[in-house]
Amino acid sequence: MSQHVWQMRLVGDRLSAGLMRILTILSSLIVFLMAFGLYFRARPILALKPLSELLFSSSWHPLKGDFGFLPFITGTLWVTGGAVVIAVPLCLLAAIYLSEYAHRRVRDLANPLIDLLAGIPSVVYGMWGILIIVPLVKDHIAPLFGSLSTGYCVLSGSIVLAIMIFPIIIHVSAEIFRTVPNELREASLAIGATKWQTVKHVVMRKAMPGVMAAVVLGLSRAFGETMAVLMVAGNVARTPSSVFDPAYPLPALIANNYGEMLSVPLYDSALLLASLVLLLVVLGFNIIARLVLIRVERSIQ
Amino acid sequence: MPARKLEENVFKALMVASTILILSTLAVILVTVAVKGLPAMSLSMVTQTPKGGFYLGKEGGILNAILGSLYLAGGATAIAIGVSLLVVLYLNVYAGPHSRLASFTRFSFDVLWGVPSIVYGAFGFTIMIYLGLRTSLLGGIIAVALLILPMMSRAMDEVIRMVPKELFDASYSLGATRLETAFKVIARQALPGIITAVLIALGRGIGDAASVIFTAGFSDSIPYSLLRPAATLPLAIFFQLGTPIPEVRERAYASALILTLIVLAISLGARMMTRRFTKHTVK
Numbered sequence: 001m002s003q004h005v006w007q008m009r010l011v012g013d014r015l016s017a018g019l020m021r022i023l024t025i026l027s028s029l030i031v032f033l034m035a036f037g038l039y040f041r042a043r044p045i046l047a048l049k050p051l052s053e054l055l056f057s058s059s060w061h062p063l064k065g066d067f068g069f070l071p072f073i074t075g076t077l078w079v080t081g082g083a084v085v086i087a088v089p090l091c092l093l094a095a096i097y098l099s100e101y102a103h104r105r106v107r108d109l110a111n112p113l114i115d116l117l118a119g120i121p122s123v124v125y126g127m128w129g130i131l132i133i134v135p136l137v138k139d140h141i142a143p144l145f146g147s148l149s150t151g152y153c154v155l156s157g158s159i160v161l162a163i164m165i166f167p168i169i170i171h172v173s174a175e176i177f178r179t180v181p182n183e184l185r186e187a188s189l190a191i192g193a194t195k196w197q198t199v200k201h202v203v204m205r206k207a208m209p210g211v212m213a214a215v216v217l218g219l220s221r222a223f224g225e226t227m228a229v230l231m232v233a234g235n236v237a238r239t240p241s242s243v244f245d246p247a248y249p250l251p252a253l254i255a256n257n258y259g260e261m262l263s264v265p266l267y268d269s270a271l272l273l274a275s276l277v278l279l280l281v282v283l284g285f286n287i288i289a290r291l292v293l294i295r296v297e298r299s300i301q
Numbered sequence: 302m303p304a305r306k307l308e309e310n311v312f313k314a315l316m317v318a319s320t321i322l323i324l325s326t327l328a329v330i331l332v333t334v335a336v337k338g339l340p341a342m343s344l345s346m347v348t349q350t351p352k353g354g355f356y357l358g359k360e361g362g363i364l365n366a367i368l369g370s371l372y373l374a375g376g377a378t379a380i381a382i383g384v385s386l387l388v389v390l391y392l393n394v395y396a397g398p399h400s401r402l403a404s405f406t407r408f409s410f411d412v413l414w415g416v417p418s419i420v421y422g423a424f425g426f427t428i429m430i431y432l433g434l435r436t437s438l439l440g441g442i443i444a445v446a447l448l449i450l451p452m453m454s455r456a457m458d459e460v461i462r463m464v465p466k467e468l469f470d471a472s473y474s475l476g477a478t479r480l481e482t483a484f485k486v487i488a489r490q491a492l493p494g495i496i497t498a499v500l501i502a503l504g505r506g507i508g509d510a511a512s513v514i515f516t517a518g519f520s521d522s523i524p525y526s527l528l529r530p531a532a533t534l535p536l537a538i539f540f541q542l543g544t545p546i547p548e549v550r551e552r553a554y555a556s557a558l559i560l561t562l563i564v565l566a567i568s569l570g571a572r573m574m575t576r577r578f579t580k581h582t583v584k
Binding site: 009010012013016017019020021023024025027028029030031033034037038040041089090091093094096097098101102110112113114115116117119120121122123124125126127128130131132163166170194195196197217220221223224225226227231251254255258271272275278279282283285286287289290294 | 305306308309312313315316317318319320322323324326327329330333334337384387388390391392395396402405406408409410411412413414415416417418419420422423424426427428430431447450454478479480481501504505507508509510511514515535536538539542553554557560561564565568572
């Protein structure tokens with residue numbers, strides 16, 4: 001009897017090992033499934049038009065069968081670029097402050113608050129952007145530079161996105177600063193460097209690859225962010241020529257046209273192709289950043 | 302004052318200013334949501350579904366969207382818990398420390414975590430076409446479950462990795478199988494971390510709009526079937542903000558306040574949970 005129970009337990013163990021292994025393999029393949037699934041649905045349009053025309057034509061007339069993504073791609077680049085320019089200096093300064101200078105109590109207070117910022121839904125960011133940032137840009141920032149703007153423009157999108165990527169850049173780079181061995185700091189301070197000199201020449205140099213990875217992770221988050229940008233960037237399908245022009249980023253295009261896409265031929269295929277492009281770009285960024293972070297992690301062990 | 306001392310002070314001031322600026326954006330966002338949302342808040346907002354003419358400023362509330370979001374995020378979280386728990390226990394109990402599959406899975410989840418939610422929505426949509434589903438609660442649940450799977454798994458993995466090696470040894474030396482060790486010892490030891498991971502994923506699931514816009518659709522009635530479209534709070538906010546009618550926009554502010562409160566409550570819950578449970582875990 002007791003032998004029987006023991007065997008049952010072993011069989012249970014084997015069975016569950018197999019099942020869990022299969023589940024693990026399947027879920028590690030989701031990313032490939034995703035790329036393949038989107039590619040499969042995007043094939044009809046890829047069969048009709050060369051990829052170069054789709055990506056580099058700026059003629060967007062779905063009813064006539066013209067699907068040129070260029071204005072949306074440039075719109076995404078403008079908005080994302082702006083967000084990175086705003087976010088990176090602020091985040092690096094804050095991350096250095098929190099990990100090198102701040103008292104533990106300040107850090108323990110700031111970290112949960114930054115987590116909260118990460119938890120706010122993007123539609124709430126979008127609404128806040130409409131209420132605060134859009135009027136600010138329209139009434140104050142644009143006139144300051146002598147331009148007219150409705151406020152629904154690249155700059156508003158960039159500001160809102162910058163705030164949305166604060167948490168990831170700060171967290172990852174603060175983590176990286178923490179991996180820099182204390183002996184290095186002590187050695188630098190011991191030969192008479194000030195704290196800032198130590199940070200600038202020792203900590204930053206050592207942490208550079210990791211910090212770049214943090215920035216790339218923030219950038220790719222901004223690249224794919226949809227709702228908030230959709231709500232404040234203006235959505236005009238033209239390549240912007242200044243930060244006060246409206247932009248129509250790729251994710252916003254996808255989200256905005258889900259309704260009509262099934263009634264216009266090839267429209268769904270074009271939008272799923274846009275999703276595929278988005279997926280591949282973001283995957284590229286993420287794979288590079290993660291590989292760098294893994295190397296950083298190995299180098300301290 | 303020597304130049305390098307001056308530089309030190311200038312940069313220190315810049316750092317403090319950046320930190321304050323970043324933290325104050327959080328305050329400004331929360332204050333804006335509260336100030337705009339509170340005056341528009343009413344009991345009917347949370348107890349009624351939209352009545353005729355709701356989107357023109359007439360009677361009704363957003364109970365459909367509140368319940369829709371809870372059902373959708375709840376269903377997605379349940380699926381994601383099932384998958385993540387099994388996968389993460391496999392990674393930590395069955396797979397060895399040098400397992401190729403384990404490091405590949407972790408890497409794959411890290412990368413998936415960065416994929417934008419609109420792509421999950423589009424992918425969910427292709428799955429739905431494949432299965433012959435229309436926009437429905439079920440479609441939304443599938444998309445959101447995929448969206449939160451990587452973050453939940455990686456968060457669980459981080460805590461289960463922290464479980465001391467000795468605990469495994471103690472369990473095995475008492476004759477427990479790996480399965481028993483996984484569920485009765487390791488999962489229990491890591492429970493607070495697991496609950497935190499689940500709550501964080503739930504909060505993300507409730508707040509996400511881009512993944513449900515294709516898949517769950519929208520409906521004015523309380524969801525009663527998995528195969529019918531369901532409203533969600535983020536989309537309710539988005540649609541109400543899109544109208545020019547002031548009363549409807551006011552309601553969007555109130556809806557945003559409700560959504561923010563739900564998300565904040567979940568995140569505070571996660572924090573308190575961790576604190577409460579870690580008192581009893583073996584260190």
